[in-house]
Amino acid sequence: MHVQIQPDTITKLLHSGTEFEPAGDHPREERKRAPRQATSLMECITHLSTPKGKKPVLKAMLTTACERNCFYCPFRAGRSMTRRLTFSPDEMARGFETLYRGGLVDGLFLSSGIIKGSITTQDRIIATAEIIRKRYHYDGYLHLKIMPGIQYEQLYRIMQLADRVSVNLEGPTEERLSALAPKKEFMHELLRMLQLAEQIRREHPHERLASTVTQFVVGAVGDTDLELMTLSQQLYRQMGLTRAYYSAFTPVQQTPFEQLPATSELRELRLYQASFLVRSYGWNINELPFQENGNLLTTLDPKRAWAERHLRQAPVEVMTASHARLMRVPGIGPQTASAILAARRTSRLTDLSQLRALGMANPEQAAPYLLLSGRRPLTQRTLF
Template sequence: MYAMRRRDKIQVLGQSAQYDLCCSNQCLGRQATGAHRVRGEVGRWIYPAAMPDGETILLLKVLMSNECRNNCHYCVNRCSNAFRRESFAPDELADLFLELNRRDLARGLFLSSAVVRDANTTMDRMLAAVEALRLRQGFRGFIHLKVLPGASYDRVERAAELADRISINLEAPNAERLSAISPDKDFDSDLAERIQWIGRLVARKDTKAKGHTTQFVVGAAGETDLEILRTTDALYKRVNLSRAYFSAFQPIAGSPLADQTPTPLMREHRLYQCDFLFRRYGFRLEEIAFDDCGRLPLGADPKWIWAERHPEYFPIEINTADRTRLLRVPGIGPRSARRIVKMRREIRFGSLTDLKAMGVVVRRAAPYLTINGKRAGSSMGDRQLHLWELA
């Protein structure tokens, strides 16, 4: 009976947690199709997640409770939504996770929650569950703990002492946009101040958390891509954010935003591409192309647009260009750039086939390269640039 009740709860609370993408196993090639939202085979509450070191593990992603006092218009857990509410007791959640862990079904935990009565009371319950795992049961694996909007400093600090990663979702890029979709949350005091605390706490040597993330709901508040990326860029620079996640808004029937158009997954994909350009390729916000309304062009890759707009930068010689220059070539990513630089100590590249073996997408890269002084391919830019401008 107890086991059945617990299985029931995890179905409800695992389902409610599915909208949080933190740590999701993002794969740029699949994002535009929505395939990255696919969960593991065990159920919608266990899914493969990429760890900071690149390893992929199975993560139990669950809410402490889906009972919320707030009424965020985009959220299934909002208080005005009539549906089944459930909550875990701290020990109940800890026991459930340990059982899954012992059976090798989940190696890490992602714990979030709706705001039950107030942020601190709810965080106390989440912290009690994590303390039970860490201090009583000796669990040393990966834990990602969500910080609730408005939680006090001592709760946020305790979260940073216990979890490997902590995060707070901004959901919108600024106060004006947030107030349109989350009337109960104050952007500056409930969220921005907490993300600054988190940034300082993860930088401390005596805390366990070594990274922090945030998430934006894309398209719910009428915000532009420029607004989202401006905030993202500032977070990387000012609070040492580890990474941002973007979740294309999909209207929920019966919600205040039910009639709003769903956000195309391609928009989410373009935001992820720009985010990668900031974090892994050394691009600056000023180098990203937006249209007059602050939107990213959906029809073309932002790195390719930059390359087409900077003919003075190309072609570059594959046998001599440094890593920074290689990273500007469409079709060459951080891994292939690293391999090329390493391999050049032993050989000289003589053909596109050699580059393919390094992981280069040669069809895309060839127009921007010379190999031993000879052009590797002709420009395909004009036609595509034209298509992008029409998009």
């Protein structure tokens, strides 16, 4: 049954808050995903690390009806367990404004099922955002979903209105996407949207335009970590992607994938760690320690796995290593590496306690891969 929501029933807004919205830079936060409709208003509000800081963000959909039949999705066409709800742009904007004025939220992540095609659905999302920006004069955080295969003008307009837009690729290749969502086209409908978004940023360098992110469904159709990271690196370096998010597959009742096993959250965590190395530390995917099956180890994080292979027998000399070389050591990030470079100009670093004093939280973690003034550091064995 398709239900039209009355504008004065703000509590019914909770039924649209179901879409997975990535959290901040902490992978454990990013695994919070509810493939179902919410049962309380607070389930629709999550505190996210946004480009405008940490904020309580409302997660909602303009409609939970959809004409697509993505095999993993709780909102797929024909699934009777999903309650179909629809907001007009005015209703959604007014509902958000009510929550914002009440101090419950300061940000909106707005998605939608697809009804009457992507272009019509996108127009409704744009209309909602324009009401929020123009009528209610809200200048805070908006994250808006890009529908598959929309027009250039729509994409440009939504990037003007939003702080962040997302184009969910779902799979890393045409073959994987076809197995996940047979009615979506990988190149024309999805990857092309990310290419156009980067083109729009280049064509309008003086405008404040939204950043772009994407999401993958991990593990349902045989995708490998190598496939996911290969595409992620391309997106970061060629299409200006801000973040790639990885959602461990969770089976949903009354979908074609309901009998498939859930993907390990540990695999999801390793993908986030590898993505961080590529995105923020300048690693290349050929440096990541993939196994023969194309997946990362789950027993070790990728940076430590690389260090075990390359630094255990050839440790890094703290007194002479470059900034980039220091950051190859587990436990040493950009700030710690910079602190080491500054400290060694005036003193010799010979003890792990000196690294701790420089802000390194757990120098014992790095100890197996370091030399301190030509010597391997002494570490105290724990009693437990």
